[in-house]
Amino acid sequence: MTNGAAAGSAAAAAAIANAIKASGVLVRMEPREFLSVLSRCENPLVVVAECGVFSRKHQYLTSYKGLAFYTKSSTPLPIGSHAEVISARKIVIPG
Numbered sequence: 001m002t003n004g005a006a007a008g009s010a011a012a013a014a015a016i017a018n019a020i021k022a023s024g025v026l027v028r029m030e031p032r033e034f035l036s037v038l039s040r041c042e043n044p045l046v047v048v049a050e051c052g053v054f055s056r057k058h059q060y061l062t063s064y065k066g067l068a069f070y071t072k073s074s075t076p077l078p079i080g081s082h083a084e085v086i087s088a089r090k091i092v093i094p095g
Contacts, residue, residue, distance in 0.1 A: 045084045
């Protein structure tokens with residue numbers, strides 16, 4: 001590995017570590033567990049995005065009691081009308 005490549009790898013590793021630190025606590029969960037968290041929220045805010053090249057995946061992100069909850073599903077989740085939904089181009093999750 002050349003010095004330039006080593007420096008680039010170190011910089012990339014540092015960028016990933018900083019992204020994880022900046023994101024705070026992120027809880028990844030199964031879709032049904034995510035819906036359970038949403039049912040506990042009075043007026044949840046949910047960020048929704050689609051990802052995937054060959055098969056579409058639906059991503060969901062919300063917060064509850066200071067934690068961020070994330071899930072990915074192959075089918076759209078029934079969020080419900082009580083939630084405020086924000087559509088995003090993509091959700092980037094570190095790690």
